[in-house]
Structures are given as structure tokens and as C-alpha cells.
Amino acid sequence: DTGVSQNPRHKITKRGQNVTFRCDPISEHNRLYWYRQTLGQGPEFLTYFQNEAQLEKSRLLSDRFSAERPKGSFSTLEIQRTEQGDSAMYLCASSPERTAYGYTFGSGTRLTVV
Amino acid sequence: AQSVTQLGSHVSVSEGALVLLRCNYSSSVPPYLFWYVQYPNQGLQLLLKYTTGATLVKGINGFEAEFKKSETSFHLTKPSAHMSDAAEYFCAVTSVDQTGANNLFFGTGTRLTVIP
Numbered sequence: 001d002t003g004v005s006q007n008p009r010h011k012i013t014k015r016g017q018n019v020t021f022r023c024d025p026i027s028e029h030n031r032l033y034w035y036r037q038t039l040g041q042g043p044e045f046l047t048y049f050q051n052e053a054q055l056e057k058s059r060l061l062s063d064r065f066s067a068e069r070p071k072g073s074f075s076t077l078e079i080q081r082t083e084q085g086d087s088a089m090y091l092c093a094s095s096p097e098r099t100a101y102g103y104t105f106g107s108g109t110r111l112t113v114v
Numbered sequence: 115a116q117s118v119t120q121l122g123s124h125v126s127v128s129e130g131a132l133v134l135l136r137c138n139y140s141s142s143v144p145p146y147l148f149w150y151v152q153y154p155n156q157g158l159q160l161l162l163k164y165t166t167g168a169t170l171v172k173g174i175n176g177f178e179a180e181f182k183k184s185e186t187s188f189h190l191t192k193p194s195a196h197m198s199d200a201a202e203y204f205c206a207v208t209s210v211d212q213t214g215a216n217n218l219f220f221g222t223g224t225r226l227t228v229i230p
Contacts, residue, residue, distance in 0.1 A: 004157075033217065040123075042204050042220030043158070056217070091157055093218075103218060105150075105157040 004106035012112045020078045021109045025094030035091040082113045116141045116207045120221035128229045133192040135224045137205030147188040148206040200228045
């Protein structure tokens with residue numbers, strides 16, 4: 001197992017374009033989380049899945065954001081009509097269910113909207 | 115509601131000196147506490163965690179932290195700083211209920227600089 005994998009590592013897009021990020025969690029982890037981190041700040045929770053079910057969404061997740069986790073495996077985070085304020089590092093993490101042994105984070109996708 | 119406050123956005127220490135990064139938490143339920151380290155353009159790496167049991171926890175790279183319920187603190191320490199410790203450090207809190215582990219709430223981070 002190579003840990004949590006995120007692709008792409010970097011994405012530069014023009015304002016108004018749509019972007020999609022992918023996260024492949026540790027295979028035996030039921031829970032998958034998305035966080036957003038802006039410069040100089042700690043990660044902020046966006047949403048999480050237990051298996052394929054999206055159980056919670058933050059108010060930070062506007063209507064332009066959508067996340068999916070088909071079949072409870074990998075997850076995608078799509079941002080429609082990107083804005084400059086969407087520029088951030090998007091982090092994915094996974095964890096086993098019913099435990100707090102620590103969330104394993106991926107290396108993140110850095111989005112720059114120009 | 116849960117939250118974390120990290121005192122000092124920037125900390126500088128000399129190589130070989132004591133490292134002390136402060137973290138205070140707020141939680142209405144017994145907390146699970148974590149310290150993560152982040153190197154530039156990287157994800158977060160778990161340093162150590164407190165769940166239950168012994169309040170002094172040891173982590174990787176010589177770091178340790180002590181859970182003090184009376185002070186609602188979980189400060190991170192290392193006896194002797196190394197140049198490779200220069201990074202951003204985040205304290206985080208969560209709780210665990212019948213459905214499993216909940217979301218992590220992070221502090222704003224402390225950037226550690228090690229002076230040769």
C-alpha cells in the first residue's frame with residue numbers, strides 16, 4: 001500500500017474553467033475526507049465520505065463544489081466556474097472506521113486560478 | 115464544538131535548543147489530539163497522537179507531547195532541534211463517537227525556523 005494518492009499535484013487554470021481532482025485512499029480505509037488549505041492557514045474541512053455515502057458537507061462547500069466517491073473507492077472533487085478565491089491546496093485524507101488512529105493525508109493538489 | 119489555538123505563528127530556535135510549540139484546545143467531549151508536520155508543498159505527516167491512556171506521548175523524530183486536561187493543552191516539545199525540523203506544525207483535535215472518528219479541526223499552524 002502506497003498511502004493516499006492525489007492527482008494532479010499541481011493545476012493551473014483560468015478563471016471560469018472547471019477542474020477535477022482525484023484521491024485514491026488507503027484501500028482498507030472506509031472514510032475519506034477533503035480539506036482545503038489556503039496560504040498561512042490550517043486545513044479546513046470540506047466534506048467526508050463513509051464508503052460511498054457523503055455524510056457531511058461544510059458550509060465552505062459552495063454549490064460550485066461537488067464530490068463523489070463511486071463504489072466507495074477513489075473520490076473526485078470538482079470545482080465548477082473556478083474563481084481566484086478557490087486557489088488553495090486541496091488535501092485528501094483517509095481513515096479506518098471506528099478508530100482515531102490518525103488520518104493519513106495525501107500530498108495534496110495545489111490549485112492556482114489565474 | 116471543537117477548536118484549537120496555536121500560540122505563536124512563528125517560532126525560531128537555535129540548532130540544539132529546546133523546541134516548544136504551544137497548543138490549547140476546546141472540546142465539549144473527551145478529545146483526541148494530534149500533531150502534524152508539513153514540509154513545503156507536501157501533505158501532512160502525523161507526528162504523534164493522544165487518544166486515551168498515558169498523557170505523555172512520544173512520536174517520530176524525537177518529538178513528544180503531554181496532554182494536560184486541567185490546562186486544556188497539548189504542547190509539542192523536542193529536547194534538541196535539528197535543521198531538518200524546520201517546517202510548519204499543526205495541532206488538531208477530534209472526537210470519536212459510536213459512528214467512528216469525526217472530522218479533524220486544525221489550528222492555524224506554527225512555522226518553526228531552526229537557526230544554525
